[in-house]
Amino acid sequence: MTTAATDTSLAELIKARCPGAVTGAAEFRGETTLTTTPENLHRLLSTLKTDPDLGFNYLADIAGADYPGRSKRFEVNYQVSSIPANRSVRVKVSVGEDEPLPTATNVWKTANWHEREIFDLFGVRFSGHPDLRRILCPDFWTGHPLRKDFPLDGEEVAFTHNQDSIKPQEAIWKKGLGKAEYALEQGAADVGEETTMVINMGPQHPSTHGVLRLVLQVDGETVLRTIPHIGYLHTGIEKTAENLTWQQAVVVTDRMDYLSPPTNNLAYALAVEKLMGIEVPERAQDIRVLIAELTRLASHLIALGTHAMEIGAMSVFFYCWRDRELILDIMDFLSGVRMMTSFINIGGVRADLPDGFHKKVQDFLDVFPASVDEYDGLLTNNRIWEKRTLGISVITPEEALDYGLSGPNIRGSGIKWDLRKDRPYLTYPKYSFDVPVGKTGDVYDRYLVRLEEMRQSREICVQALKQISPRGEFRTADRKISPPPKEELERNMEALIHHFLLYTRGFQPPEGEVYSAIESARGELGIYLVSDGSNKPYRMHVRAPSFVSLQILPALCEGGLVADVIAAIGSLDPVMGEVDR
Amino acid sequence: MNVTLDQLVGHGIILTSVEDVLQWGRKSAIWPMIFGLACCAIEMMGMVAPRFDVARFGAEVFRGTPRQSDLIIIAGRLSVKMAPVLRRLYEQMPEPKWVLAMGACASCGGVFNNYAIVQGADKVVPVDIYVPGCPPSPDAVIFGLMELQKKIQAQRPLSQPVA
Ligand code: SF4
Numbered sequence: 001m002t003t004a005a006t007d008t009s010l011a012e013l014i015k016a017r018c019p020g021a022v023t024g025a026a027e028f029r030g031e032t033t034l035t036t037t038p039e040n041l042h043r044l045l046s047t048l049k050t051d052p053d054l055g056f057n058y059l060a061d062i063a064g065a066d067y068p069g070r071s072k073r074f075e076v077n078y079q080v081s082s083i084p085a086n087r088s089v090r091v092k093v094s095v096g097e098d099e100p101l102p103t104a105t106n107v108w109k110t111a112n113w114h115e116r117e118i119f120d121l122f123g124v125r126f127s128g129h130p131d132l133r134r135i136l137c138p139d140f141w142t143g144h145p146l147r148k149d150f151p152l153d154g155e156e157v158a159f160t161h162n163q164d165s166i167k168p169q170e171a172i173w174k175k176g177l178g179k180a181e182y183a184l185e186q187g188a189a190d191v192g193e194e195t196t197m198v199i200n201m202g203p204q205h206p207s208t209h210g211v212l213r214l215v216l217q218v219d220g221e222t223v224l225r226t227i228p229h230i231g232y233l234h235t236g237i238e239k240t241a242e243n244l245t246w247q248q249a250v251v252v253t254d255r256m257d258y259l260s261p262p263t264n265n266l267a268y269a270l271a272v273e274k275l276m277g278i279e280v281p282e283r284a285q286d287i288r289v290l291i292a293e294l295t296r297l298a299s300h301l302i303a304l305g306t307h308a309m310e311i312g313a314m315s316v317f318f319y320c321w322r323d324r325e326l327i328l329d330i331m332d333f334l335s336g337v338r339m340m341t342s343f344i345n346i347g348g349v350r351a352d353l354p355d356g357f358h359k360k361v362q363d364f365l366d367v368f369p370a371s372v373d374e375y376d377g378l379l380t381n382n383r384i385w386e387k388r389t390l391g392i393s394v395i396t397p398e399e400a401l402d403y404g405l406s407g408p409n410i411r412g413s414g415i416k417w418d419l420r421k422d423r424p425y426l427t428y429p430k431y432s433f434d435v436p437v438g439k440t441g442d443v444y445d446r447y448l449v450r451l452e453e454m455r456q457s458r459e460i461c462v463q464a465l466k467q468i469s470p471r472g473e474f475r476t477a478d479r480k481i482s483p484p485p486k487e488e489l490e491r492n493m494e495a496l497i498h499h500f501l502l503y504t505r506g507f508q509p510p511e512g513e514v515y516s517a518i519e520s521a522r523g524e525l526g527i528y529l530v531s532d533g534s535n536k537p538y539r540m541h542v543r544a545p546s547f548v549s550l551q552i553l554p555a556l557c558e559g560g561l562v563a564d565v566i567a568a569i570g571s572l573d574p575v576m577g578e579v580d581r
Numbered sequence: 582m583n584v585t586l587d588q589l590v591g592h593g594i595i596l597t598s599v600e601d602v603l604q605w606g607r608k609s610a611i612w613p614m615i616f617g618l619a620c621c622a623i624e625m626m627g628m629v630a631p632r633f634d635v636a637r638f639g640a641e642v643f644r645g646t647p648r649q650s651d652l653i654i655i656a657g658r659l660s661v662k663m664a665p666v667l668r669r670l671y672e673q674m675p676e677p678k679w680v681l682a683m684g685a686c687a688s689c690g691g692v693f694n695n696y697a698i699v700q701g702a703d704k705v706v707p708v709d710i711y712v713p714g715c716p717p718s719p720d721a722v723i724f725g726l727m728e729l730q731k732k733i734q735a736q737r738p739l740s741q742p743v744a
Contacts, residue, residue, distance in 0.1 A: 137697075138662035145696050154694035169700045173664030203666055206615045206645045210622070211663060232663045233619055236697035252692060255658075258620035302623070321630035328627075339620065339716055577619050580660075 010087065017054060018047040028512050029274055033077075033090045041093050042102040048080055048091070049107050056080040057401050059104065060088070060517070061543035062114035063528040064122045066148045072096040074124050077528065078104065079515050079543070083401065083415065086422055090515065100127040110404030113551050121146035121238075136231035136580055140175040145239060152236075152243050196224060199562075203232040207310040207566045210576030212550070214565065221561045226554040230547075233580040241540040245506030246272055247346055249537060254340040256542060257578040260299040262291045262331075263520040265344040268540075270425060271516035271527035272346045276509045278481065281473035284348035285426045290361070290464040291334075291344060292426075292518075293457040297368070298327040299521035300450045300457075304375060307447070307570030311388050316378055323371045326364045333360055347482045348475030353468070361465055365458060372454050379447070389444040393556040393568040396441060403552040406545050407523025408449045409572055413441035419519035431463045443571040450573075480507050506535040515543075522546050522573055542581055546574035600739045607651070607677065608733035611640040611726070614650035616670065618657025621684040621716040625656040628719035635719075638726055647673040652729070654722070655702045658686035658693055664705045671706040677738065681725055682708045685715045 011025040011032055021040035026033045036044050048056040061079040072094040081088040095101050103126040104111035115126045116135040123144040126132060134141065143150055155169040156162065202213035211232035217225040237256055241249040253268045254261040266288055273280060280288075305320030328338040333354060335341040343350050379385045395405065400413040410417055418435040420428045436452035438445025475482040483502050484495035501507075511533040517526035526543030549572050556568045590596065617625060628635045635641050644650045647670045659667060671680070682702050685691035688711045690700035702708060709732060712725035 136662075141661075151696070152694075153696035154690065154698075155700040157694070169704070171704065173661045173668075173699060173705065203663065204614075204616055204647075204670055206643075211618060232660060232666070233658070234660050234662060234697045235619075235658055235693050236695040237693075239697075240693060240695050255620055255692070258623055261620075306626075318631050321627065322632070325627070325630070325632050338718055339624065 010089065014044075014048065014054065014089070017051050018044050021047070029277065029514050031088075031090060031514060033092055033513075035092045035094075038093055038095055038099060038101050041091070042104070042107075044091060045078065045080070045104050045107050048089075054082065055085060056082045056089070058083050059108035059110050059114075059404055060524060061515070061526050061528065061541075062104070062111060062118060063515075063539075063541040063543075064118040064124060064146070065530055065539045065541075066122055066146065068148050070094070072099070074122055076101060076118060076124060077513075077515075079526065079528070083417055095124060097123070100125040102127055103129040105129060108404065109402045110548055110551060113547065117547075120144070123147065134231075136234040138231070141172070145236065152239055201565070203229075207569070209306065209569055209574055212569070212574065212576055212579075214553075216557075216562065216565065218562060221563075223557045223560055223562060223565060226557040226565065228550060228553055230550065230576070230579050233576045235577070235581060237581045238540050238542065242537050245535050246509065246537060247502075247506055249540065250342050250345045251340075254342055255577060256544065256581055257299075257520060257522065257525070257546070257575045258339065259302050259575050260295040260521045261340050261342075262295045262344050263299075263518070263525065265342055266292055267516070267518045267520065267525045267527050269344055269346045270518060271514055271529050272509065274516045275512060275514045275529055275531055276481075276507075278347065278476055278478060280348050280476055282427060283468060283472045284474045284476075286464050286467045287349050287353065287474060288344055289426050289428060289431070290461055290468065291349075293460045293464070294327050294330060294361070296457045296521045297454055297461075298324050300454050301327075303450060303521070303570075303573040304447070307567075307573070308379060308385075310566050310570050311385070313379065313382075313385065316375060319371065319374060319378070323368065326367075330357075330360055330364060333357065347478065348473075352472075352474045353470060355470075358465060358468075358470060361461070365462055365465070368458050369455070372451065372458075376451060380451070386444065388563075388567055389447060389571070390442060391440070392443045392564050393560065393571060394440060394442045395552065395556070399552065399555065400441070403555075404548045405523065405552065406548070407519065407521070408446055408453065409523060409549050411435065412438040412446035412449045412571075414438055419517060419524060423517070425516075425518055427467075428460075430467070431460045433457075433460050443567050446571045446573075508533055508535050513539075517543065520545060522575065522578070523549065542578075544578040544581060546572070546576075547579045547581075550574045550579055600737055601734075603738065604734050604736055608730040609639045610642075611652045611679075611729070611733075612642045612644050612650050613640055613652040613654050614647055614670070614674070615643045615645050616653055616656065618655065618659060618663065619686065621656040621687070624716040624719055625654055625683060625722065628722050633719040633723060635723060635726070638723060638730070640726055647671070648675065650674055651677060652679050652681060653706075654681045654683050655687040655706075655708075656683045658684075658691060659699045659702045659705065660697050661699060664699050667702065668705050677736075679709045679729055679733070680706050681710045681712065681722075681729060683712050683722055683725070684717055685713060687711075688713065691715060 015022045021044040022034045024035035058081040063077045065075045074095050078091040118124050120134045156166045196219045199216045202208045203211040213229040215227040237252050253264040256264050301320040301324045305317040308316035332338045335343040395413045397413045400410045416437050433456040436449050479498040488495040509531045513530045515528045517524045523545030528541040530539035532538040557565045682688045687702045710725045710729045
């Protein structure tokens with residue numbers, strides 16, 4: 001491990017360790033971007049990981065982007081971090097349409113699905129990839145939807161004047177009827193002997209946390225092989241966001257991780273604010289912390305409730321839901337909506353707190369500790385729960401890093417990595433809280449981590465609530481982002497112009513790219529943004545923590561029993577909306 | 582013994598038609614399928630949970646298989662990849678069966694007017710009730726369910742069988 005180095009010297013160090021591989025280095029908003037060529041890419045990535053002075057042991061994300069005007073139209077960005085030294089760089093490589101990139105799967109296992117995603121959505125090939133297939137789009141799909149020349153598609157909205165001339169959406173789904181979609185995974189049969197059987201689990205299954213589909217090859221009750229299929233909820237959120245203005249795109253982020261919508265808003269808003277270099281008033285930041293932590297509670301409650309229900313403890317589900325309703329009531333009170341609040345948006349939060357907000361939150365915080373104790377009592381020393389979770393689906397710390405896990409999943413394996421502490425954002429440094437970690441990395445440990453996180457989140461909420469005054473600033477005063485208040489509109493011509501521009505065209509961040517990540521309930525929720533200086537994001541990519549963590553599932557299930565597959569899925573706590581986006 | 586109809590009615594006997602009883606039975610014990618697609622599914626689970634408790638309306642027996650269900654609540658956005666699966670599930674359900682499109686996405690594509698989402702589940706399966714909202718609150722879905730019950734009660738499977 002090196003001593004803390006400034007980022008420019010980091011770039012120099014990397015150049016020295018991997019001579020000739022880095023063709024350019026840039027700094028923007030405190031992020032270092034190194035450019036390389038396809039020939040040198042693999043050497044550079046391996047050096048980053050294996051060189052003892054660099055030690056970039058964590059691949060957070062790979063994001064593609066398409067620039068049709070360039071001679072090499074695609075750009076692939078590797079977001080690499082070093083967890084012990086807590087620093088990161090972005091490695092950027094440009095590649096032409098027919099040019100393959102070397103795979104990074106032999107450097108970090110987590111690269112697998114990221115590369116498949118880029119292959120699926122952009123059509124970039126990765127040579128040496130073990131299993132380069134489509135991942136989000138169906139097999140019968142043609143084209144690569146995130147290319148800029150691929151239309152957004154959909155259907156025209158009907159009004160009286162055009163209702164007769166509307167072209168119906170092409171029924172692409174018909175192509176899938178009775179097709180290979182249902183054929184069991186090719187090649188699954190040639191692994192085992194004749195005694196093995198192939199079971200299809202999902203996408204409609206009560207215990208797969210949504211539309212996850214697993215193809216299991218089993219020998220009796222023992223799972224030999226698991227092949228996850230995702231994409232059944234692929235929503236085109238990234239493409240849709242690229243067709244909305246910056247502020248409008250907040251709304252689609254709600255719908256990704258639907259167990260904690262405000263956290264998605266927060267991740268996106270912080271990324272745009274970083275891009276624009278905006279400071280948000282401290283009170284607004286405190287409100288954001290409070291909302292984010294309440295959301296984490298709501299999300300962990302569902303994670304716990306559904307996980308317990310799937311293992312057979314039905315009553316826990318009912319208890320958890322009882323408490324979650326209290327949080328939803330707070331959200332409803334705050335914004336008028338139970339789930340998709342879009343309350344946190346670019347520049348702060350949407351409105352000031354309503355009267356009586358403090359009391360409502362305080363009432364909840366008062367009753368909540370008893371509820372957590374109740375879950376604790378129901379499960380922690382429960383013999384059945386222990387039998388189903390202790391020693392099941394163990395993730396070692398090395399595996400956790402290799403697969404790029406984050407959030408409770410990586411902490412369950414004993415790695416103390418929490419972005420709220422390690423890469424602080426908002427006003428988190430003001431608050432005191434612990435980061436619980438597990439010891440063995442089994443299902444039970446991940447359960448314990450979540451349970452303790454609920455207690456810690458409540459502590460943060462209590463502290464934040466004390467900080468927040470009932471009235472005050474809740475948005476940046478920058479008129480380029482926040483609409484002027486009504487009184488100003490009546491008196492001030494300039495305010496009127498700002499208002500008009502904001503609502504007709506939106507604002508235009510400077511050209512540049514940023515990657516900004518927060519600690520959501522499921523881990524590192526990162527947003528990679530590219531601005532071309534216009535009023536819409538040129539590229540919006542989401543590093544979804546569940547997408548990454550789900551990759552480890554086959555390794556967890558292998559050799560276990562079919563029933564343990566359910567325990568493993570629940571303990572990873574994936575949300576398919578976020579996995580498939 | 583000569584008893585008139587009027588006398589019978591006076592003694593706690595009701596007159597009705599076979600069809601009415603049949604439909605009354607059907608509407609009072611709807612078994613929905615566990616079919617959660619996206620965000621709306623979370624509110625659908627909220628509907629089952631204690632606060633809203635859909636059991637009060639006789640529809641709490643969620644089944645894991647289409648072969649035991651008579652209602653499919655399409656809770657969420659339907660992607661192009663999922664559409665053939667929905668179609669197959671619908672076909673696997675025994676008659677009589679009903680479909681409730683929950684939320685903006687299942688009804689018309691919602692905020693996602695794009696390449697990946699089918700613009701309304703009714704393109705793939707026939708929908709009986711549309712519940713607006715994004716997501717509709719659990720009480721809205723219960724309202725939708727009650728509307729569906731009215732619809733079921735009004736159906737005449739014996740005298741006017743649907744073609
Ligand atoms: S209607 Fe709204 S809440 Fe429901 S699935 Fe669509 S986006 Fe999600």
